[in-house]
Amino acid sequence: MPAVVDRISPVPVLAAGGICDARGVRAAVALGACGVWVGTRFLVAEQAGTHPRYRERLRAATAEDAVHTGVFRDGWPDAPHRALRNTTLTRWEDAGRPGPGARPGEGEVVAEHASFGPVRRYADLVPVVGHVGDVEGMAMYAGQGVGLIGTTAEPAASIVHELSRGCAG
16 A cells, blocks of 8 residues: 555555455555545445345355455456355356356356346346345355454444544544
C-alpha cells in the first residue's frame, strides 16, 4: 500500500481486500489509503438481498474458506476472485480445472429465479432471495475478511458506523 500511495500521489488510493471492521480501516489509513472498499461484510447486512443459504455460509466461513479461483469466469474472463468452496468449485478442481467448454456439468441449470430466469453452472451470479434449486452450486463470492463478519444481522447503517470508527483519531 505505501508503495502504491507514493507512486501515484496525489491520486487518492482506496484499500480493498480483507477489510471488514474498524481495525482494517485503521490499518489501511495508517498505510496511506484515503478510504476503503468493503464488500463481503455488506452481503450479510439486513438490507442485502442475499439468499438465506448464502448468508449462512458466509457467517460460518473462515478466511481459509475463501478460495482464490477463476472457476466462475462466465462474464468475467481472466478475472480471478475469491469464492466459498461449493459443489461447482469442487467438481471443477477434481476435473483438473479445465477451461470453458470442458468443465464438468457446464450448461446445467443449477438454480432458477422467477424474475431473472435460469442460472447455469459456472455463471458469475450470486444467490439472491428468490433463487430456488441448488443455490450451493452458484458463485458464493467472499473475501478474506469473511471470518470477521460475525453471526448477527445488522443494518447497513450500523456496519458503516462501526467501520467509520477506524477513521477516528
